[in-house]
Structures are given as C-alpha cells and as structure tokens.
Amino acid sequence: MRTAHKNDPCLYDLVVVGASFAGLVAARAAAHRGLRVAVMDAKREPGARVRTTGILVKEAVEECDIPASLTRKIPGVRLYAPNHVYTDLFAPGYYFLATDTPAIMRWLAREAQRAGADLLFGTRFEDATLADDMVRIHGADLKARYLLGADGAKSRVAQVFNLGRNTEFLIGMETEYEESPTVDPDFLHCFVDTDLAPGYLGWVVPGVGLTQAGLAVSHGPFGARRKPNFEAFMRRIDHRFALWNCEVKAKRSGPIPCGGLVSPLSTRRVLLTGDAAGLVSPLTAGGIRLAFQFGRRAGAAISEYLQDGGADPGVLMAREYPGFGLKTWMRRAWSAAPPNALLNATLFTPPMRALAQWIYFQKRGGGVTSATHDRIAKTPAT
Ligand SMILES: Cc1cc2nc3c(=O)[nH]c(=O)nc-3n(C[C@H](O)[C@H](O)[C@H](O)COP(=O)(O)OP(=O)(O)OC[C@H]3O[C@@H](n4cnc5c(N)ncnc54)[C@H](O)[C@@H]3O)c2cc1C
Structure with missing residues (x-):
C-alpha cells in the first residue's frame, strides 16, 4: 500500500x-x-x-544481480610500470566485469x-x-x-x-573504440605513470563489444590543477594495442570524488x-x-x-x-606523484606487488599473495 x-x-x-x-x-x-x-x-x-567506465568488482554483482548478458568477465589485472614492464595479478575465483x-x-x-x-x-x-x-x-x-x-x-x-x-576529485577522461582483438580480454590493463596520470592510472579495458581507454589525474599538492592529457597517454601506450586503427565510438570525462x-x-x-x-x-x-x-x-x-x-x-x-x-591518506600520498624512475625500480618488488594485490583484490580470494600468479615480462616488440 x-x-x-x-x-x-x-x-x-x-x-x-x-x-x-x-x-x-x-x-x-x-x-x-x-x-x-x-x-x-x-x-x-x-x-x-x-560518464563512467562502468567496471564492476565482483561484489557489485553480489549487491545487485546484473544480467550476465550485459557484462564481460575479466579475471585479472595487468599492471604496467612506466618502463612498460608488467606483472599479472589474479585472485582465485575473483573477477571484474566490464559492462x-x-x-x-x-x-x-x-x-x-x-x-x-x-x-x-x-x-x-x-x-x-x-x-x-x-x-x-x-x-x-x-x-x-x-x-x-x-x-x-x-x-x-x-x-x-x-x-x-x-x-577532492580525480578528473577522468575516456574514449570508447570499436572492439579490438589487440587487447588481451583476460585483463584490465592498468598503466602506472606519474607524468601522465599523476594520482591515479591509465587503463585499457576489453569492454562489452568495444574497447575503452582512459586515464584519470588528481589535483596536485595544495590543490594545483592538473588535466588529463589523453593524446599523450595514447602516444605512450598505443604501440601495444594500435587503437589508432579503430573507430572512435564515444568520449567522456568527469570528476570522481576521492576525498x-x-x-x-x-x-x-x-x-x-x-x-x-x-x-x-x-x-x-x-x-x-x-x-x-x-x-x-x-x-x-x-x-x-x-x-x-x-x-x-x-x-x-x-x-x-x-x-x-x-x-584517503594513501590516495593523497599517491597524488604527490613519486617519480617514474622510482616506480620503475620498485613497483614489482615483493612489498609493492603485495600492495597492488591488496588494492585490486583486498580480502577477496584465498591467501592473497600466495594466490597471485605474477609474471614479469618485457614489452613485446611491436
Ligand atoms: C571517467 C570515469 C570512470 C569511472 N570508472 C568507474 C569504474 O570503472 N568503476 C566504478 O566502480 N566507478 C567508476 N567511476 C565512478 C562511478 O562512475 C561513480 O562512482 C558512480 O557513477 C556513482 O553513481 P551515482 O549514482 O552516485 O552518481 P552518478 O552516476 O554520477 O549519477 C548522478 C545522476 O544524477 C543526475 N543529476 C545530476 N545533477 C542533477 C540535477 N540537478 N537534477 C537532476 N538530475 C541530476 C545525473 O544526470 C546522473 O544521472 C568512474 C567515474 C568517472 C568519471
């Protein structure tokens, strides 16, 4: 009633x-x-x-049963250092959903x-x-x-x-391309680069019938304004995916609260x-x-x-x-944008890999670090 x-x-x-x-x-x-x-x-x-990339963590589906036909499961995260070395992170039974x-x-x-x-x-x-x-x-x-x-x-x-x-905001910017077979569908491709994405990351996502690429930046210390430079980001990563060959379907940007x-x-x-x-x-x-x-x-x-x-x-x-x-304090520290050289030297050391695993998978899955199948490989020549 x-x-x-x-x-x-x-x-x-x-x-x-x-x-x-x-x-x-x-x-x-x-x-x-x-x-x-x-x-x-x-x-x-x-x-x-x-205005969103729309990636769901597994728990989101546990909160709200989303029809599977509107999603694509992505089991892992491929995390790239500024020098293009990458590691793959997984947790057993866990996945993300592109939507x-x-x-x-x-x-x-x-x-x-x-x-x-x-x-x-x-x-x-x-x-x-x-x-x-x-x-x-x-x-x-x-x-x-x-x-x-x-x-x-x-x-x-x-x-x-x-x-x-x-x-406090991150400013996110994203372009949607037609689906590209060059993007390994088993991973969210996440790019650490504090020159291009200070305070956050860049990403390439094998989406549902399309490919999404974007980046977000935070404001700098004392609220200094920063703007995402999407073209520079794509120049840095696109030798890997060749999305320049793909038709652009949509563009979006927006603020993400982070305070x-x-x-x-x-x-x-x-x-x-x-x-x-x-x-x-x-x-x-x-x-x-x-x-x-x-x-x-x-x-x-x-x-x-x-x-x-x-x-x-x-x-x-x-x-x-x-x-x-x-x-919130960890985010503020990340916004200070440690230099890329330092990240190249430390990103895949055991403590930093454990931190990345915690950020992406937290308490999910079994024994977190031991369940990780890490792989470090040089960027394939393209
Ligand atoms: C580029 C980008 C990428 C992101 N990627 C992800 C991601 O992959 N995964 C994730 O979990 N989160 C992501 N986020 C964050 C996520 O999108 C938001 O946290 C989420 O959308 C919040 O949902 P909401 O319903 O609170 O508000 P919103 O989705 O922001 O919706 C607000 C609604 O209010 C309406 N509205 C606003 N003002 C008015 C008004 N005055 N009168 C009437 N209507 C109004 C708007 O039209 C809109 O429909 C991303 C954000 C951005 C900007």
Missing part, C-alpha cells in the same frame, strides 16, 4: 534526485517496500550521457519502474525548501516526505540544503548517497559497488523511517557508510 496522499499526484513519499546507480537502486528498494517514489533526472532518458553501461542503466530504470517508481527524465532539480516536514521541489512542482540526493559528484541537493560537498565521505550527510528529511555522499573508494576510484550497496540501504532506511517510525535515515547511514580514513 502506498503511503503518500492518493489524491495529490504531486505528492510522493520519496523523491530521488539522480537516476543512476545509487538513485535507481534506492528507488527500487523503497518502491518495493510500498513507498510512492519518483526519480528525477536531468538526462532525457536512461543510459544517456554515461554495457547504457544497457545496465536502462535495465536499472526498468527495475525501478516495475517496482512502482515514477521516472521523471528531463527534469532537473534546481531548488527546494523544507516546511512542515514536507520537501517542496520548486520548478518540478513536486512534494516529498523525504528527499534523497543521488545526483553525483557535484550534488545540487547538497548545495541547496547546505550539506557536505565533495572537495572520502562528505559531512554532514543529511539534514531533516534529506539524505545524500552515492557520489553525492563521497561514497567512492579513494584508492580504486570505484563507486558503483558502494552506490548499489548504500543506495539500497538508504532506500530501505527511508522506508522504515516513514512507514514504521524507524531510526532517522541520516543517523543510520552516518553509522553504516564506510569511513575511508587510511585509504
């Missing part, structure tokens, strides 16, 4: 801003629990203007809709006020008993309600989740699994609050959302 006023079509129990990973999963969870839910998104349709991200967005949207949520694409959230425990969303002519901001790294909901905002959770996360009747809340691993820059996990939890907590007098969702989520303490 829906709990919002049946005679007022503008009144919802929950309005979610952002129809992406976090928002759609939250909407589905809340609608399944009987709330009247609307999801607003500025995009004109699900799957439009995707057809626009198709996953459409699938998530259908799932939320089937659960009963109204999807309002082409509707931008601009402003709102809270009065008498009702959030009035101006411009869209909507009212909500609760508002969930799942509107990404530069959340307008956070801004309007004076909530915490992301201040940990924002604070405050909530105010009365308003909560942030996903990127808006800073729910991105500062080390891997992965946010999709956390968006699935905590988007769903946020939807469930809001339902319990509105239907059963449950705990305040903001208080509950502040307890449940992960703090990234050590990882």
Whole structure:
C-alpha cells in the first residue's frame, strides 16, 4: 500500500534526485517496500550521457544481480610500470566485469519502474525548501516526505540544503573504440605513470563489444590543477594495442570524488548517497559497488523511517557508510606523484606487488599473495 496522499499526484513519499546507480537502486528498494517514489533526472532518458567506465568488482554483482548478458568477465589485472614492464595479478575465483553501461542503466530504470517508481527524465532539480516536514521541489512542482540526493559528484541537493560537498576529485577522461582483438580480454590493463596520470592510472579495458581507454589525474599538492592529457597517454601506450586503427565510438570525462565521505550527510528529511555522499573508494576510484550497496540501504532506511517510525535515515547511514580514513591518506600520498624512475625500480618488488594485490583484490580470494600468479615480462616488440 502506498503511503503518500492518493489524491495529490504531486505528492510522493520519496523523491530521488539522480537516476543512476545509487538513485535507481534506492528507488527500487523503497518502491518495493510500498513507498510512492519518483526519480528525477536531468538526462532525457536512461543510459544517456554515461560518464563512467562502468567496471564492476565482483561484489557489485553480489549487491545487485546484473544480467550476465550485459557484462564481460575479466579475471585479472595487468599492471604496467612506466618502463612498460608488467606483472599479472589474479585472485582465485575473483573477477571484474566490464559492462554495457547504457544497457545496465536502462535495465536499472526498468527495475525501478516495475517496482512502482515514477521516472521523471528531463527534469532537473534546481531548488527546494523544507516546511512542515514536507520537501517542496520548486520548478518540478513536486512534494516529498523525504528527499534523497543521488545526483553525483557535484550534488545540487547538497548545495541547496547546505550539506557536505565533495572537495577532492580525480578528473577522468575516456574514449570508447570499436572492439579490438589487440587487447588481451583476460585483463584490465592498468598503466602506472606519474607524468601522465599523476594520482591515479591509465587503463585499457576489453569492454562489452568495444574497447575503452582512459586515464584519470588528481589535483596536485595544495590543490594545483592538473588535466588529463589523453593524446599523450595514447602516444605512450598505443604501440601495444594500435587503437589508432579503430573507430572512435564515444568520449567522456568527469570528476570522481576521492576525498572520502562528505559531512554532514543529511539534514531533516534529506539524505545524500552515492557520489553525492563521497561514497567512492579513494584508492580504486570505484563507486558503483558502494552506490548499489548504500543506495539500497538508504532506500530501505527511508522506508522504515516513514512507514514504521524507524531510526532517522541520516543517523543510520552516518553509522553504516564506510569511513575511508587510511585509504584517503594513501590516495593523497599517491597524488604527490613519486617519480617514474622510482616506480620503475620498485613497483614489482615483493612489498609493492603485495600492495597492488591488496588494492585490486583486498580480502577477496584465498591467501592473497600466495594466490597471485605474477609474471614479469618485457614489452613485446611491436
Ligand atoms: C571517467 C570515469 C570512470 C569511472 N570508472 C568507474 C569504474 O570503472 N568503476 C566504478 O566502480 N566507478 C567508476 N567511476 C565512478 C562511478 O562512475 C561513480 O562512482 C558512480 O557513477 C556513482 O553513481 P551515482 O549514482 O552516485 O552518481 P552518478 O552516476 O554520477 O549519477 C548522478 C545522476 O544524477 C543526475 N543529476 C545530476 N545533477 C542533477 C540535477 N540537478 N537534477 C537532476 N538530475 C541530476 C545525473 O544526470 C546522473 O544521472 C568512474 C567515474 C568517472 C568519471
């Protein structure tokens, strides 16, 4: 049974801003629990203007059963040093998934809709006020008993309600090419190079019916601006893959929060989740699994609050959302961009390989280091 006023079509129990990973999963969870839910998104349709590489860690699928037909399993990571020496990392039973991200967005949207949520694409959230425990969303002519901001790294909901905002970002840039047989499909190809990708990595991904190549950079010490130089990155790596022969299908770029959770996360009747809340691993820059996990939890907590007098969702989520303490500091250290010469000398020493294994596979798989099948090889002449 829906709990919002049946005679007022503008009144919802929950309005979610952002129809992406976090928002759609939250909407589905809340609608399944009987709330009247609307999801607003500025995009004109699900799957439009995707801004992510869309790689899922295995745990993301455990949070949200994604249809296998929209994914491609990738068992290992091939990690390249600046001098092109590489090592292969695996953990038994573990894999990553490349995804057809626009198709996953459409699938998530259908799932939320089937659960009963109204999807309002082409509707931008601009402003709102809270009065008498009702959030009035101006411009869209909507009212909500609760508002969930799942509107990404530069959340307008956070801004309007004076909530915490992301201040540290990686800037990611990616090009999608037609599928290339030159890219070994068993690996995420990850390039360490602190000249070209200071603070993060470059990557080449054997995607679903295509190949993705990109890089991300962090700001430098004292917030100095850095911009990804995609052309220089491709000049450095493309002798290996010859993607210059492949048709470009799409280009994208965007900010990735990497400074940990924002604070405050909530105010009365308003909560942030996903990127808006800073729910991105500062080390891997992965946010999709956390968006699935905590988007769903946020939807469930809001339902319990509105239907059963449950705990305040903001208080509950502040307890449940992960703090990234050590990882945030490791990220800041990496942003200082140690010189490539030092990385060439140390990247594949046992402690550094163990660190790389931990970053990619963490507690997953069996005995972590002993389960690794490392291989160091010179770049094949191409
Ligand atoms: C280049 C790049 C590559 C990445 N690669 C990966 C990866 O491989 N794996 C991984 O796990 N993570 C990756 N990430 C991070 C990941 O994409 C995010 O963590 C994830 O998308 C967060 O999901 P979300 O639902 O919180 O927000 P988003 O996916 O950012 O979605 C926010 C939604 O809100 C909507 N919106 C924003 N403002 C408004 C408004 N005012 N009104 C209405 N709608 C609004 C947007 O249109 C959008 O649909 C990458 C990020 C970037 C930029």
